[in-house]
Amino acid sequence: MADGAPALTDDALRAEVRAWLAEHWKGLPQPRPGPGGAGWTTTPEHRAWLAKVVESGWAAPRWPTEWYGRGLADHQARIIEREFAAVGAPGSGQDRTNLWANTALAYASPTFKPKIVPQLLKQEVGMCLLYSEPGAGSDLAGIRTRADRNGDHFVVNGQKVWTSGAATADYGMLIARTDWDVPKHKGISFFFLPMKQEGVEVRPLHQITGESHFNEVFFTDAICPAENLLGAPGAGWGVLQTALAYERSVMGEGARGPRSGVAESNGEEPLIALAREAGVLGDPLIRQEIAKVIGYRRLNAMNTARAKSDLAQGTSSSIMSLGKLAMSRILHEEARVRTLILGAGSLLEGPDHPRAEDANFLTLNAYFTSIGGGTDQIQRNIIGERVLGLPKEPEVDRDVPFRQVRGNA
């Protein structure tokens, strides 16, 4: 036991959680999960419940007791999560799933950490990611947003894109360059930037699909207190890698499907239902294509389940890193097969043509997965290098001061 607390048996722990839930859990008004994991459920009742969970040590039971945890091993933490899940109560397992809180716990400064960690666990603050830039898409180490030290704070100037939730966020997890005279990976620092200030301007970004889920964010002499620096100055690349690992591991499960929300009949596979409705379920060619796509989806689910089971057994699994690439194929292929099923029907769009809307939306939005959060190409590099151990490409700019890197002159 990390904190020297007396060891609890699994059964005793389970009984304790059940008793606590039985006493406190009364349900919540309908929860409203935010899009893509980046938003927050913001009802006062929800926040009150979370505060209670956090203070009782159920929110992050793997964490040490001084940080709202219980210092429990993974398998006991999972017992707690299962009990919460069984009654439908949210808030547990944040030591596994809360990107912001985990990053802050690991890297925040001694003065900032006590302020921000409970707020994050209780979801009292809105958050957004400030990584991508127009000039640095796949190559995050090539960012040019700058943060210059000025006494007890940093002054931030530059631009970020593909940010969701920026308009309502209290803080953004920001990577910015603090040193231009060292190689590109070494001059980056990681901040919790206060968003609600004059120097931060948020503009909607019009996507290929016609929607605007994302923002561009412009910084003009925005101020960030020095205590909001995570990790040492210039050590931001390492902090970022930790934060990205959280994201990638969930991206294989969470991509968006069709937009229309047309109810699918009786739990049948959506593609089968669509083909039946379109009167082409008897087409042998279409049947093969449908089988392939359903197959891809199920294989990905099986891979994810196997990875989780490996993890639960203490074996680290490399399968998790495949999910994003698999999902990219699933979405693009499903879009293709939906188009095949609809035929000329796919020419249309708009609310009167929800099936076409689905197929066309998916066709475009699939790029959100195959480009966003690291392109498929980057993902293949990662799998090749980290999973298979294949050698890296010669990196021409790895040891060059960033000022001298092509395109930064």
Added chain:
Amino acid sequence: MADGAPALTDDALRAEVRAWLAEHWKGLPQPRPGPGGAGWTTTPEHRAWLAKVVESGWAAPRWPTEWYGRGLADHQARIIEREFAAVGAPGSGQDRTNLWANTALAYASPTFKPKIVPQLLKQEVGMCLLYSEPGAGSDLAGIRTRADRNGDHFVVNGQKVWTSGAATADYGMLIARTDWDVPKHKGISFFFLPMKQEGVEVRPLHQITGESHFNEVFFTDAICPAENLLGAPGAGWGVLQTALAYERSVMGEGARGPRSGVAESNGEEPLIALAREAGVLGDPLIRQEIAKVIGYRRLNAMNTARAKSDLAQGTSSSIMSLGKLAMSRILHEEARVRTLILGAGSLLEGPDHPRAEDANFLTLNAYFTSIGGGTDQIQRNIIGERVLGLPKEPEVDRDVPFRQVRGNA
């Protein structure tokens, strides 16, 4: 006119060729073309005919008169070729198609050229290519066979693979390293190596298909006269590029199909005939796949025709470089569709099962096109860089003395 000869009209030229052919062409005993273009038709009658064609200036009419040519422009040379083709007489157009003779004409030394050029045009000598090595597959500049100057000759040591016709060849076109202290492209020289000597050992290479069309060739103090050097010492890479350009431009047209030689019925597309025979021509799925493959074949033929027509009109065409990549896809896809058509029948092999033999042979032999003569991956590099003008990859060994290149220490 290159030689100041009086200009002939097209009609006069056509009449002259026709008259000459009418007088001399009596047909030949059944010709036996060698495999893959590397072998030779070797009947005495055939050689006698070729000698007559060469001496009359029809073999290489674009060449200057002192080299058996007539100094004609391309379009007049084609008139000659068409007249030869019309009566079925071989031997013309070698200024366009004879790899060996063109290479020798361009680069052979003043003393060697007069000996070798007529022999090559008359096909009195057998030839083979000595390029690839076990350690240098795609990366021909990485060869390690060495040729060391010793007075009036070079001493050759090393090993080559994927050589066809080596057992019967009189000369091999050899690339070997003559300087180890300059970057890898700069230390290579190009030779016409006499093959019939003690220092040259030829061993059959057993292919994936079970056949042995290729050899490994081992050199142990083999001797090559210095006059057999083509181009300057160390300038072999440039000679090689010229020679390779000839090969690549024909590879898109000349890949091998099925092995069995089962007669295809009545000129019907082979895949249609196969599916009909197998009783699956009504299968909608198989029909789509057949259509795709026939489509690929026809598109490639159309591309080739368009490239030739562009060339004939004096426009240089980049399409030619696509043929090899296209053929690779055609062969692999045709193998796949043949397998699909045969189903369980594809489990078999041998003379009693010629259809299966075809499908399985093609499955394996398709790699001859997708790997041999530069892999598909190399071919995509070439198209990307030379056709599209995309930037090269950083080449880590381009400027490094060959002795210091990885794997050569």
Added chain:
Amino acid sequence: MVTQGEDSRLPVITAEDRTALTDSLRRLLADRCTEADVRRTMETQSGYDPGLWRELAEMGVVGLVIEEEYGGVGAGPVELERVTEETGSALLCGPLISSGVLAAELLRALGDADAKSRLLPGVADGARLATAALTGRAGGWTPETIEVDAKPGAGGGWSLSGVASYVTHGQIADVLLVAAKTPDGIAVFEVEPSRTAIKALPAFDHTLRLAEIVFDATPARRLAGSKPAWDAVEQALDLARVALAGEQAGAGKRTLEFTVDYAKTRAQFGRLIGSFQAIKHMAANLVLESESAISAARHAAQALADGSPQAAAAISLASFACADAFNQIAADAIQMHGGIAFTWAHPAHLYLRRARADAQLFGASAFHRERFLQRLGA
């Protein structure tokens, strides 16, 4: 200049004429059909630029394949294909194929002299916009998909009832030709658009206009013809398919070009992204697709011009090859651009939308692969 056979279209304009035409057209489009023009035009209700349309008509592009005696140029499929390579490349918005090709060729194929002399001159000079309604709500452009029934009425007139859909530029057409089922097979009718109920369908390709047209005892004039009407429809569809194949080939080529240009200027990881094999090899594969599409479209045009018995096979091959090529190029182009192409402001999605539309019009790839095989005797 014109020597036009009945079943084959002999070269009627020289190669030099053709080059001059495509050169002027390219210049006009570079000037008047920029990305900004396309975006502006596609947001208008009519979906075309009347000023540009007039210029195209004056240049002979609108009446390109219409016989000279009706005010056209009298050119053939080969010239048409080269022209649509240009208009496809520029993403031209408007009824060029609907009016100048599909409807005009249907009139020509039917051979109804009266209809031709009444209608073709206005189509050729661009003053009137024509289209043809040839399929029902299932799409497919086959006789079985027609959902309009024709009944003979009094005085030689007919009346139509039913629905036609995916009618290209139906909402702006002055002349409407309709394929309908009669007791003695399919026939083609001329209908006054104002006598029908025309509903504009919202198209995913914003540069396209589609309509659904409802007929309810709508008076119609049956067009005479020397061959079965569906044969005439097929002839018109085949010429439209050649035009569409050219459009796809030209648009695919342009998409590849601007994508390769981007790969030559965008740096990541300290290198131009075009130096990475992931990008370079994708581009190399697309060159093969793009060049094959051009070869296929031109070959189909030539086969049709020659009156080759293999023309239908060549056209279906071009239809699926060009559709598949353009779709793959447009899709990969977005991937190769990365995040920047995921925005509304980037032109890549306009080409992808066009690619998806073109892949459905006048028959999708699976249909054409099947037809190709049938025409090969399988």
Added chain:
Amino acid sequence: MVTQGEDSRLPVITAEDRTALTDSLRRLLADRCTEADVRRTMETQSGYDPGLWRELAEMGVVGLVIEEEYGGVGAGPVELERVTEETGSALLCGPLISSGVLAAELLRALGDADAKSRLLPGVADGARLATAALTGRAGGWTPETIEVDAKPGAGGGWSLSGVASYVTHGQIADVLLVAAKTPDGIAVFEVEPSRTAIKALPAFDHTLRLAEIVFDATPARRLAGSKPAWDAVEQALDLARVALAGEQAGAGKRTLEFTVDYAKTRAQFGRLIGSFQAIKHMAANLVLESESAISAARHAAQALADGSPQAAAAISLASFACADAFNQIAADAIQMHGGIAFTWAHPAHLYLRRARADAQLFGASAFHRERFLQRLGA
């Protein structure tokens, strides 16, 4: 240790037992089933190594899924699949699936107590080799493809006439089970191999043995069964498919491993080839294929063990996913090796040949995709 339900196979050996078994098996195969052993064995007439076969039998691998009362281990699909991952990885030659799985499971599924007690002990201890002839010359492993007719004879006996083909290891079988058509539907018969004409078929996968068997009024014993005989055949086929899926997943994984190892040591252009994106990205795609195949095979095994109503769908999914994955891995592996893999001496083509064989046995991918969809209710 055994608690075996009728329709579901509950875990009968612990996870620790399973790990111990696969570990010993892996060691045995590493020692006795090297590439050299495979090449030697595949050139023998029988196509298996009797000494190794005895050791496999002693280890319990041959009788793995045979009930304990007949000398087997009484394990289920989950253990079987883990075992065939190992044998597939090593390219084991021999009748493991034919005898120990397909024929043994068919006897179990039919439930003919007499036949089971006569035949299974010999199969379980490896002394007798069994196989099942379940399809005709069209292949396919469906009732329609059966070309053997059974007629009742005197004294309760039957006689068979016709042809069975693609009989795995038919030429070395001591026990031959045959599916044949009777007037009252398909039934399964036991036939004395020496009473038939067995022709060895040359297999492209040299590690496999296939036979065509001709019956000409061949005396046969009809096996009793509590369920329709084809249901029993399907049950046996499904277990064999799980075994085959495991074999494919294991072989695919191994192929990828040695290919990646090659890419880590082979230098071209002054770099290890695995550093080129062309190679690296191909390998990354294959990791997804390989891991998906393993997941699919294991999931199918578990579904069958659980007696899940979704088991047939899961098995068909595994069949096409594993076949397609192994084929793609084996094909790309050759490309990634370059010239060296184009030689007879390189093992890559042995895996490609196995991949092609496995992709046909007991139904090809298109068949399984169709069956998968049907089992999903479509």
